Amino acid sequence: MLTDTDRRILRHYQHDPMLGPADLADRAGITPATCARRLDRMQAAGIIRANRAVIDWRALGYEVEVSLRITLDKTQPRAFDEFIATARNVPEVIEIQTFLGRVDLRLSVIARDMAHYQQLYRSAILDLPHIADIEALMHVARIKSDEVLPV
Amino acid sequence: MIALDTTDRLILRELVRDATQPASTIGRKLGLSQPAAWRRIRRLYDSGAIKGQRLDLDHERLGFGVTVFLGVKLATKGRVSLDDFERAVSAIPEVQTVEHILGLYDYRLRVVARDISDFERVLRRRIMTLPGVGDVEANVLLSEERRPGPIG
Numbered sequence: 001m002l003t004d005t006d007r008r009i010l011r012h013y014q015h016d017p018m019l020g021p022a023d024l025a026d027r028a029g030i031t032p033a034t035c036a037r038r039l040d041r042m043q044a045a046g047i048i049r050a051n052r053a054v055i056d057w058r059a060l061g062y063e064v065e066v067s068l069r070i071t072l073d074k075t076q077p078r079a080f081d082e083f084i085a086t087a088r089n090v091p092e093v094i095e096i097q098t099f100l101g102r103v104d105l106r107l108s109v110i111a112r113d114m115a116h117y118q119q120l121y122r123s124a125i126l127d128l129p130h131i132a133d134i135e136a137l138m139h140v141a142r143i144k145s146d147e148v149l150p151v
Numbered sequence: 152m153i154a155l156d157t158t159d160r161l162i163l164r165e166l167v168r169d170a171t172q173p174a175s176t177i178g179r180k181l182g183l184s185q186p187a188a189w190r191r192i193r194r195l196y197d198s199g200a201i202k203g204q205r206l207d208l209d210h211e212r213l214g215f216g217v218t219v220f221l222g223v224k225l226a227t228k229g230r231v232s233l234d235d236f237e238r239a240v241s242a243i244p245e246v247q248t249v250e251h252i253l254g255l256y257d258y259r260l261r262v263v264a265r266d267i268s269d270f271e272r273v274l275r276r277r278i279m280t281l282p283g284v285g286d287v288e289a290n291v292l293l294s295e296e297r298r299p300g301p302i303g
Contacts, residue, residue, distance in 0.1 A: 002213070010208070017170075017204035049207040053166035053195075055300065056202035061152040062301075067252065067259070084296075091301040099220070101290030106220075110300065137254035143237050147205060149263060150244035151213055 002047070005030060007151050009038055010048075014148045017051050057094070062110040064117050064138075068125065069103040071133040079130035080104070090124045103135075153198045158183070160302040162191055163200065167299065170204045215263045217270050218292040221278065222256035226285030235282045245273045256288065 002010075005028070012027040013019065019027070025035035042048045057065070072079040080098065087093050087107060095108035109125070111117035125134075155163070158181060165177050178188030195201050210218065225236060240249050240260065248261040262278070264270035278287065 010206075010213075014206050014208070017206045045212070047209050047212045049209055050169050051171050052168065052205050052207055053163070053170040053201045054203045054205050055163065055167065055302070056199055057300065059153055059199045059202070060155065060302075067254075088296075088298065091298075094298050094300040096296045096298065097220075098293045098295075099290040100293055102288060103290055135255065137252045137256070137259070140251040140253055143249035143251060143258075144241045144246065145248050145250075147247045147261070148244075149208055149210065149213055149215055149247070 002042075002151075005034070006038055006042060009035060010042075010149075010151045013039075014151075015146070057110050061112055062092075063113055064111040066109050066111070066117060067137040067139065068107045068109060069135040069137065070105040070107065070131055072104045073130045073132040074104075076130045082129045083131070086128050090120070090128075092120055092124070153200050155200065155302070159191060159195065159200075162188070163195060163302050164299055166192070166195070166201065170201075210263065214265055216266050217264045218295075219262045219264070219270055220290045220292060221260040221262055221274075222286075222288040222290075223258045223260060223278075223284060224255075224286040225257045225283045227283050232283040236284070239281050240278075243273070243277045245277065256286075 009024065009028045009030075013024055021036055021039075022032050025032040028035060039048065070083075072083055076082075083105065084096055084098075087096055090109075092109050092111060093107050094110055095106070097106045098104065099106065107125075109117070109120065111120055161181055162177055165172060165180065174189035174192055175185040177183075177192065178185050181188070183191070210216070225232060236258070237249065240246055240258070245262050245264060246260050247263055250259045251257065252259055260278070262270065262273060264273055274287075274289075278284065
């Protein structure tokens with residue numbers, strides 16, 4: 001179970017994952033030794049899985065991001081497995097999510113520009129198996145993207 | 152636009168896996184000296200190829216069993232209502248991400264909750280009371296996979 005100190009560490013660490021161990025301990029109001037021990041424990045318990053770098057795809061020349069909402073042909077018993085396995089082979093697919101609701105799956109696809117996107121859409125996306133319906137949403141802006149959990 | 156060579160891409164992949172690895176560890180994996188690895192890592196951050204870091208937490212272990220994506224359509228449009236909506240929605244702690252999109256909906260929200268009844272509370276008390284909110288579509292997240300993207 002998490003203690004109040006653990007929660008305090010997680011709150012500060014989530015808001016600024018680039019903090020070094022000394023600064024994090026300082027913000028959480030504990031000694032560096034306590035902070036290191038708590039972090040080790042939460043990592044060992046699998047509560048903290050990783051501290052990951054976040055890539056700015058736009059800075060790398062990928063100007064377009066599209067969300068594809070996909071409905072699958074559920075008369076095919078292996079539709080989900082086969083669709084996902086094939087989608088993994090498309091490098092420009094950066095996220096695959098499955099849902100309970102009006103749509104079955106969502107793919108996040110990045111492309112250099114609209115021409116590149118159109119080419120990807122025709123050559124890679126439409127080729128994915130068992131698609132019954134597909135709907136594209138274009139990203140305009142991210143208003144909030146810190147993905148902080150209210151622990 | 153920032154040009155990356157193959158070594159940069161491999162370093163990027165390592166940092167996405169674990170950004171806290173020392174330059175010496177990454178250097179050893181890729182056959183680079185510590186200073187050479189450090190210089191390349193520094194450049195990835197300084198050039199903006201890496202825009203930050205994200206703590207990857209086990210949501211369920213922290214008591215957040217449910218993630219729902221909400222498609223929100225605004226009932227009244229106009230500059231003022233967009234700003235008001237964005238400010239109010241960003242202030243809700245359970246709302247993890249807010250994206251402005253073009254298509255069927257105006258915004259996509261990623262919402263975390265402890266369970267379905269907690270989600271209902273967030274939806275009724277926080278989301279449905281937002282300024283200008285119209286139609287809302289909910290899809291419950293079952294699984295999620297983040298892919299490395301075109302860097303490898």
